[in-house]
Amino acid sequence: MSDEKIPTEKPQSEEKPTGHEVTLLLMSRRGFLRAAGFAVAATGLGVVTGCDTPPAEESTGALPTETVPVRAQYPEVPYAPIVPPPADVLVFFSPHEAQTVEALTARILPGTPDDPGAREAGIANYIDKLMGFNEGFAEPTYRQAPYAQTYEGDTPPDQASPSNQYQTVWVSKDEIDRYGFQSLLTPREIYRAGLKSVDSFANQTAGSNFVDLSEDQQDQILEAMSKGEASGFDNPSAKDFFARLRDDTINGMFADPAYGGNRDMVGWKLIGYPGAQRAYTPHDIHTEGPVRPPQSLAMMHQFHPGQLANSHVAVPVSGTEEQRPEH
Amino acid sequence: MAIQKKVDVVTVGAGWTAAIFAQILTEGGYNVLSIEQGPMRWANPDFKHNHDPLRYHIRHAMMVNLGRETWSWRPNPKAPTLPMRQYGSFNPGQGVGGAAIHWSGMNWRFLESDFNYRTHYIERYGENKLPAGNRIQDWPVTYKELEPYYDRFEYDIGVSGQTGNLNGVILEGGNPFEAPRSRPYPLPPLEVTIPSVIYADACRELGYHPFPQPAGILSQAYQDRWGNVRSGCLYCGFCTRYGCEVDAKSMPVNTHIPPALRTGRYEIRAHSKVIRVNLGPGGRATGVTYIDEQGQEQEQPADVVLLSGFTFTNVRMLLLSRSDDHPNGIGNDQGLVGKNYTYQHWHGVSTGLFEGRRFNLYMGNTSTQNVIFDFQADVFDHSDLDFVGGGMLFSTLGERDPLASVGSLPVTDEGGKNWGQGWKDYLRQNWDSVATIVFQGESLPYEDQFLDLDPVYKAADGQPLLRLTFDWHQNDYNMYRFIAQRADEIMKQMGPTRQKTTKELDPYNIHKYQSTHPTGGAIMGTDPGNSVTNKYGQVWDTPNVFVTGAALYPQNPGVNPTGTLAPLAYMAAEAIRDRFFRNPDRILV
Numbered sequence: 001m002s003d004e005k006i007p008t009e010k011p012q013s014e015e016k017p018t019g020h021e022v023t024l025l026l027m028s029r030r031g032f033l034r035a036a037g038f039a040v041a042a043t044g045l046g047v048v049t050g051c052d053t054p055p056a057e058e059s060t061g062a063l064p065t066e067t068v069p070v071r072a073q074y075p076e077v078p079y080a081p082i083v084p085p086p087a088d089v090l091v092f093f094s095p096h097e098a099q100t101v102e103a104l105t106a107r108i109l110p111g112t113p114d115d116p117g118a119r120e121a122g123i124a125n126y127i128d129k130l131m132g133f134n135e136g137f138a139e140p141t142y143r144q145a146p147y148a149q150t151y152e153g154d155t156p157p158d159q160a161s162p163s164n165q166y167q168t169v170w171v172s173k174d175e176i177d178r179y180g181f182q183s184l185l186t187p188r189e190i191y192r193a194g195l196k197s198v199d200s201f202a203n204q205t206a207g208s209n210f211v212d213l214s215e216d217q218q219d220q221i222l223e224a225m226s227k228g229e230a231s232g233f234d235n236p237s238a239k240d241f242f243a244r245l246r247d248d249t250i251n252g253m254f255a256d257p258a259y260g261g262n263r264d265m266v267g268w269k270l271i272g273y274p275g276a277q278r279a280y281t282p283h284d285i286h287t288e289g290p291v292r293p294p295q296s297l298a299m300m301h302q303f304h305p306g307q308l309a310n311s312h313v314a315v316p317v318s319g320t321e322e323q324r325p326e327h
Numbered sequence: 328m329a330i331q332k333k334v335d336v337v338t339v340g341a342g343w344t345a346a347i348f349a350q351i352l353t354e355g356g357y358n359v360l361s362i363e364q365g366p367m368r369w370a371n372p373d374f375k376h377n378h379d380p381l382r383y384h385i386r387h388a389m390m391v392n393l394g395r396e397t398w399s400w401r402p403n404p405k406a407p408t409l410p411m412r413q414y415g416s417f418n419p420g421q422g423v424g425g426a427a428i429h430w431s432g433m434n435w436r437f438l439e440s441d442f443n444y445r446t447h448y449i450e451r452y453g454e455n456k457l458p459a460g461n462r463i464q465d466w467p468v469t470y471k472e473l474e475p476y477y478d479r480f481e482y483d484i485g486v487s488g489q490t491g492n493l494n495g496v497i498l499e500g501g502n503p504f505e506a507p508r509s510r511p512y513p514l515p516p517l518e519v520t521i522p523s524v525i526y527a528d529a530c531r532e533l534g535y536h537p538f539p540q541p542a543g544i545l546s547q548a549y550q551d552r553w554g555n556v557r558s559g560c561l562y563c564g565f566c567t568r569y570g571c572e573v574d575a576k577s578m579p580v581n582t583h584i585p586p587a588l589r590t591g592r593y594e595i596r597a598h599s600k601v602i603r604v605n606l607g608p609g610g611r612a613t614g615v616t617y618i619d620e621q622g623q624e625q626e627q628p629a630d631v632v633l634l635s636g637f638t639f640t641n642v643r644m645l646l647l648s649r650s651d652d653h654p655n656g657i658g659n660d661q662g663l664v665g666k667n668y669t670y671q672h673w674h675g676v677s678t679g680l681f682e683g684r685r686f687n688l689y690m691g692n693t694s695t696q697n698v699i700f701d702f703q704a705d706v707f708d709h710s711d712l713d714f715v716g717g718g719m720l721f722s723t724l725g726e727r728d729p730l731a732s733v734g735s736l737p738v739t740d741e742g743g744k745n746w747g748q749g750w751k752d753y754l755r756q757n758w759d760s761v762a763t764i765v766f767q768g769e770s771l772p773y774e775d776q777f778l779d780l781d782p783v784y785k786a787a788d789g790q791p792l793l794r795l796t797f798d799w800h801q802n803d804y805n806m807y808r809f810i811a812q813r814a815d816e817i818m819k820q821m822g823p824t825r826q827k828t829t830k831e832l833d834p835y836n837i838h839k840y841q842s843t844h845p846t847g848g849a850i851m852g853t854d855p856g857n858s859v860t861n862k863y864g865q866v867w868d869t870p871n872v873f874v875t876g877a878a879l880y881p882q883n884p885g886v887n888p889t890g891t892l893a894p895l896a897y898m899a900a901e902a903i904r905d906r907f908f909r910n911p912d913r914i915l916v
Contacts, residue, residue: 074394074787077386080379108746117751139386140394142412144784167783171407178402180838181413219747226746246746247734254729255381270751271758273689273729276378279561280690282518285725288685297379 075134080258080297085129087122087260092131092188096211097195098124103211104198105249107218116266118249126252126261127191136187147184150176185235187244194241197233198225204232256297268294276300328616328624334360334594336903337615337629339601339644342425343889344875344896345635346579349587351900357908358592361635362617362627364391364600365422369580374570380728383568387414389429391421396786398639400837402798403775410784410792415838417845418568419637423595424579426637426843427889431567431693432576434486434543435886436477438704439506442466444882447705448715456715458802462667462772464881467853467862468895470506476894478509484577485549485557487694488512488541502538504700514546517560519722521686522762522821523696526722529820535701540721542694543577543889553586564726566692599625602788603648604632604872610652611912612872618788630911631871631903634849635896638878642778642848643793645859645866645874658849658859658866658874665778667850668797669883672718672768672807673842674832676814679762679823680738686759691725698722702810703885704769714805718768718885720814723761733758738827762821764814766807767842769885773800778848795845798835807832844888846877863899863915870914873899 085091090098102124111117118124130138146167151157156170176182183190198221202210205224206217213221222242224230230238252261254268256276262268268275274292278301284291336352338345341361349359368374382388391397393413401408420426440447443465448456457463490511491501516539519527527537544566547559558573566576574581587593598620605626607613614628634641645664646656658664700706702717709715737743737753738761744750781794808831815828852858855867858881864874875896877888902915 074392076392077382077388080382109751110748111751139413140392142393142397142410144410146783148407148409169407169409171409175402175406178834178836178838179400179409180411180415180836182409222746250734251381251385251730254733255385256379259381267729271729271733271754272685273758276565277563278378279563280687281562285518285562285687285690285695286521286524288521288687290685291687297376300376300378 074140076140078133078138080256081129081260082258082298084122084258084263085125085260087125090128092136093124093128093191096209097191098128099211100195100198100209101127101191101245103218104222104245105252107215107222108246108249109253110215116263116270118253120263121253121261121266122263123249123252123261126255126259127248129260130248131188131191136191141181148176148179148182183236190236190241190244194233194236194244197230197236197238197241201225201230201232201238258297265294265296328626330626330628333614333628333630334358335629335908336360336631336633337362337627338633338635339615339640340364340425340636341423341579341584341595341597342420342635342637342876343427343579343583343893345633346424346583346587347893347896348633348635348875348900348903349593350583351897352904353587353590353592355904356592357904359587359594360627360629361423361593361595362599362601362615363421363423363595363597365420365597367423367595367597368428368570370570370572370574370578374572377569377572378563378565380565380730383429383565384728385730387418387568389420389422389568389570390414391419394787396788397784397792398795399781399784399792400795400797402796402835404796408781408783408794410781411837414840415836416841417843418840419639419843423584423597424570428570428578428580429568430543430576430578430843430889431887432542432544433694433887434481434484434488434541434890436506436508437470437884437886437891438504438706439470440705441884442468442470442473451705452709452715456709458715458771458773458800460774460800462774462881464667464850464852464857466881467851467858468898473891473894473898474506474509476897477890479897480890480893482510482513483551484543484582485513485545485551486541486543486577487514487517487546489516489539491538500538502698502700503536504703504706512541514549516540517542517544517546517695518562518691519695519697520688520691520725521684522681522688522723525762525821526764526817527697529817529822530697530699532820533817535699535817537697537699537722540694540696540698541890542692544571544692544694545575545577551582553582555581555585557581560692562691562695562725564689564691564728566726600788601644602790604634604644604657606648606650606653606657606869610650610869612648612657612869631873631907633873633875634878635875638845638848638876639778639793641874641876641878643780645849646780646793647790653868657869657872660868661855663850663857663859665848667772667847667881668776668778668795668845669770669772669847669880670797670835671770671842671844671846671883671885671888672766672803672832673840673844674766674807674829675763676720676766676811677764677818677826677828678738679818679821679827680757680825681760681762681822682757682824684760686723686762688723688725688727688759688761689729693724693726695725696722702813712805712809714802714809716769716771716802716806716885718766718806718810720810720817721765721767723763724765727759729758732761736761738825762818762823764818766810766814767885767887768803768806768810770846770883771800771802772847772882776800799832804832842887844877844883846880846883846888849874849878850881851879852881861914861916863902864895865899865915867914870912873903875899 105118105123109118148169150173225238225242228239275294335357336359338361341363399410489501491505530537550556560575601617605613612632780791784792849859866872
């Protein structure tokens, strides 16, 4: 399985840059010092070396060739894509897997065209593109062995056990949750195995694949998974896979639309969250109810100190004497 | 390995204490070099388009890259150890400014009794009051000694707050339990959230003393003594775990770093990671070795080495830097490095659902709220209680983004179904109708609670990870139970539709975020028999190595540590500037 390219590459287009794109352009190596603000620019005396380059340029996916670490071997967290990735191009899932993810997440957050849920928000697209980066690890993860194995009862398996020929950290099943994420599997492997288990459980209990079942039957399967009562799941367990699906549904539904979910900001409209705003006033803080229509990163006002941030608030000037009053 | 040009002082990392040292020492004519593992960054352009909770909050974009280095943990010396593979309990930062870029700005002074903890409790309650197996000890510095430095730091960065005790006079609306301050806060407090107003009313009805959270966030525009001019807070809702795009949040890059750079005697080398302190004849430090951006090892000679990284970094560097004179690491000739590791309690204790209300909790920040100190430290009588210490109770914090909050709904004791149409409808109606009372409390040192090098797991630099051995003790469970009852009563008084209180403390786990306040491990004290450093952070057995930050704390009080580690850095930096170089092998007194 080769590393998919990061879904954060800047598209090569002649279009006028959005606010977000401008930010990335300014962060290029050459542009950095020029744009680096008053402190360096004003003095010219202090020395700043090793300036940052955007992560989009640094993840090569190459294997380590030296004993000393270089940054590229450990990708940082990717930036939000400038435009949402296309929903009709799959970078990881097979079409059947994508449909199954869509059906599963649509039972976690059900919807209709009038009252959008996970399907309408594009959650399967969000998860597919998440899997496209660094084996699905969008968050840097420590991946050094040995990994943990769990045991039940009071004592770990004895030293004569065949599994003890390998370095293993034995942890009681009751204690393992305290240690957080300890999976040997990558998120890609978790999804591939978990989806297979969902279908085999669906076939075993209801006679067909998950996507072909009625909503009631699908709910019963999710219910059994959430309670850890669904059979045939090994690694990930039914409960863990349900939790993973729910977490990713939440992240896709309520993250910025740039990531491929939360299409038309339907997640934010559902709960009354205005998204990426520049400012609120003390008056806003104490006025119950929506005070702004929702806004995504791409819609955000470009940041030029001193300009109006929206109809109410001026962005004050940082590094100068100037500040405009609110309202 | 290339040898770089010698400097007067080299610092590990370019966080806040390094920046404070750089400002004070370059002003005194010394050359300072900071070697920082992360990137260079300024408000503009680096933070100007960062309102992306998935990247910054959920995926921890500003934190140390765990792919390269993490920390391993076990609950006690007999339990198995595993590395923290993804973020949970704490969030150390990487990059210029360190964790003081993504901090929440909560800025406190410790109480007078926090500095003479052991003496205070024994005098008031007798020796037996302190829990078994504790390593509690007095600080080698008093509040009174530190007050001028607290004052200067607060005016240098522009702290917003309501003064409660001005030269011993208690003032209405502030914290009546705070230690006396010589000047009022430089700026008025920040605005607070709607539930914080309800909370303050409920607290007053119950006889408590609510006051607004003091913050290292400007409530209005401010010009500091170096000429930095910064905006007041815009309450945008993207604060903790983000850099501030308008410089309203006080950060090293908008306070101490610009004047240090302006002297021409300060350099920051970004994307470069120190891997050890080098030792020479007589056990003195000769500089550091680091890996540069290209992966090449470099040697950096210096007269003084300042360990000014995060708590864990400083302790790990001490343990990794060895020679015949220091076979167990710098500062560890008496085996005290890693001892007195402490943490802090941070728990959402009681949650109330207020049906029909919309609280706008996505606005503001973690400091836009009210607090009570009525159960902090020893301000309340512990005679009839089965624990020592305490903590504060926060009203509901701002900057509540959906990604970090919808997962924990609904508010019910029965564990209501958290998926499906019913859940969706619940989120629609109630997502922004929830108030939470948060407890932040002190953590004490024990014999079976410490830091050392992991025997199995390694970082990308090929050297061992730092291992944490830590769990809550009986004093913690008892303290939590008492505090949770108070929080439950306050929430009841606030009048929610439905209420859920976690009445008992769970054993420590490393997967849930609980504050980036790990402290101790290289503690300061009065002599080499009880500590690793003196009150200036000067290592007893290696006098040209200094440690800064919360690693110096003998035990951790129930408030955020930043407000005190900065004044300690002022005091130490001035001592080095004015006295150390005259006689560099001497321990400062």
